[in-house]
Amino acid sequence: MYAVEAFARLLNEPALTAGDLGWPGGPVSAPEDPWRGDPVTWITQLGRNDMLDRREALTASLYSLGAAALPERLHRITRRAGEPRRAGAADVARIRETTRAFGDLDDLYGGGHARTALAAYLTHDVAPLLRGTTGAARPELFVAAAEASYLAAYMASDAGKAGIAQRWYVQSVRLADEAAAPVMRATALRGLAVQAIELGHNRNGRDLADAAADGIRAGAPARTRAWITGMRAEALAAASGDRVRARSLLHAAEADLECADSLPEAEITGAYRRESFAHQVGLTFQQLGDLAGAEEHYAASVQSRRTIERRTRALIGARLAYVQLRRRHPDQAARTVLDLSDDLAGISSERVHSVLGQIRAGWSPLRRHPAVADADRLLASLR
Structure with missing residues (x-):
C-alpha cells in the first residue's frame, strides 16, 4: 500500500x-x-x-x-477530481x-x-x-x-x-x-456500427448506424451525412437484405456527397470522397449478395486511392480478390493479390490478414495453378 x-x-x-x-x-x-x-x-x-x-x-x-446497445439513460459526470485549470x-x-x-x-x-x-x-x-x-x-x-x-x-x-x-x-x-458535440457523437456511433457489422452482429450494427443518423438530424455537413448514410445502407443490407431501401440510402448518400463543399481533409469525415463511397457501395452490394457489383466498386475504389492510403488500399484490394475468388475467377484474384505486394509489405492489420486468410483457404485446391501458386507464396511470406 x-x-x-x-x-x-x-x-x-x-x-x-x-x-x-x-x-x-x-x-x-x-x-x-x-x-x-x-x-x-x-x-x-x-x-x-x-x-x-x-x-x-x-x-x-x-x-x-x-455494450453494443445504447443505454436508455446516459450516465452523466457531474463532478471530477482534479486541479482546476484553464484549457486553451x-x-x-x-x-x-x-x-x-x-x-x-x-x-x-x-x-x-x-x-x-x-x-x-x-x-x-x-x-x-x-x-x-x-x-x-x-x-x-x-x-x-x-x-x-x-x-x-x-x-x-x-x-x-x-x-x-x-x-x-x-x-x-x-x-x-x-x-x-452531436456530429462527433454520431461519428463515434458510426465507428461502433462498423465494428458490429464486421463482427457479424448485424442488428446491433443497424441500430447503431440509425442512432448515428438520428443524432445529426438537426444538421451536419453534407460530407458527414453522406458518410453516415452510406454506413446505414451497408448495415441495413447486412441486417435485413432489403435491396430497395439499401439502394435508396446509397442514392441519398451519393446526393449529399455530390454537394459536399467542405475541404476533403478538414475533419474526420473529410476523407469520405468518391473512392470511399465506392468502397461503401461494394460493401453494401456484397452484403446483398451482388458479387459482380461489389467487384466493380471495390476495383474502382482501389484504383483511385492516394499513395498514403497503403493500409486502406491493401484492405479493399484483399476484399476485391476475395470477391473475385467467390465468383470463381482465381486467376483474377491471384493477379489482384500480386498487384498488392508493395502495399502488403510492412502492413500491420489484422483486418487485412483475416481477409487474406480467407483467400488462402478458398483457393487451397488451386495452388498448383501458376498464378495462384505465386500469389499464395506471397501471402505465406507475410506472417
Whole structure:
C-alpha cells in the first residue's frame, strides 16, 4: 500500500493502483459497463492496460454485446477530481495535430503499428488535461479528446483488439456528449456500427448506424451525412437484405456527397470522397449478395486511392480478390493479390490478414495453378 502511494506521488498519478504496477491487486473481474463511470478515468485505464499488458486487458479484449446497445439513460459526470485549470486553443491544436500524425501512420502501416503509443499519449498527455478543466476552450478540448479516442478505437479494431476498440469508441461517444458535440457523437456511433457489422452482429450494427443518423438530424455537413448514410445502407443490407431501401440510402448518400463543399481533409469525415463511397457501395452490394457489383466498386475504389492510403488500399484490394475468388475467377484474384505486394509489405492489420486468410483457404485446391501458386507464396511470406 505504501509503495503504491509512493509511486502515485512520484508519477503524479493519484488513481494509480497495484495492478497498474503489475502487482497482485485482487481477482480479475468481468469487464465493467463502459457506458458508466468517468470517461476520463476509462481512457486512462484503457491506455494503461494496453501499455502494461495487464491481466485486465485479457477481459477488456472481449467484445460485449451488452455494450453494443445504447443505454436508455446516459450516465452523466457531474463532478471530477482534479486541479482546476484553464484549457486553451493551443491545447486543442496540439491534440489534433498529434492525432493527425497518428492517423497518417495508421494509413501507411495499419492499426497494429504505433497503437500503444497513441494509447500512451491519451493516458499521459490528454487525460490529465481533461481533469478539472475550465474555460471557453473546454468543449473543443473534449471534442479533440473524443477524436483521439476514436482513432485509438479504429486502430485497435484494425489490430484485431475488438473489446478494447469497443471501449475506446464508447468513451469517444461519451466525451462528445460531455462537449455537447452531436456530429462527433454520431461519428463515434458510426465507428461502433462498423465494428458490429464486421463482427457479424448485424442488428446491433443497424441500430447503431440509425442512432448515428438520428443524432445529426438537426444538421451536419453534407460530407458527414453522406458518410453516415452510406454506413446505414451497408448495415441495413447486412441486417435485413432489403435491396430497395439499401439502394435508396446509397442514392441519398451519393446526393449529399455530390454537394459536399467542405475541404476533403478538414475533419474526420473529410476523407469520405468518391473512392470511399465506392468502397461503401461494394460493401453494401456484397452484403446483398451482388458479387459482380461489389467487384466493380471495390476495383474502382482501389484504383483511385492516394499513395498514403497503403493500409486502406491493401484492405479493399484483399476484399476485391476475395470477391473475385467467390465468383470463381482465381486467376483474377491471384493477379489482384500480386498487384498488392508493395502495399502488403510492412502492413500491420489484422483486418487485412483475416481477409487474406480467407483467400488462402478458398483457393487451397488451386495452388498448383501458376498464378495462384505465386500469389499464395506471397501471402505465406507475410506472417
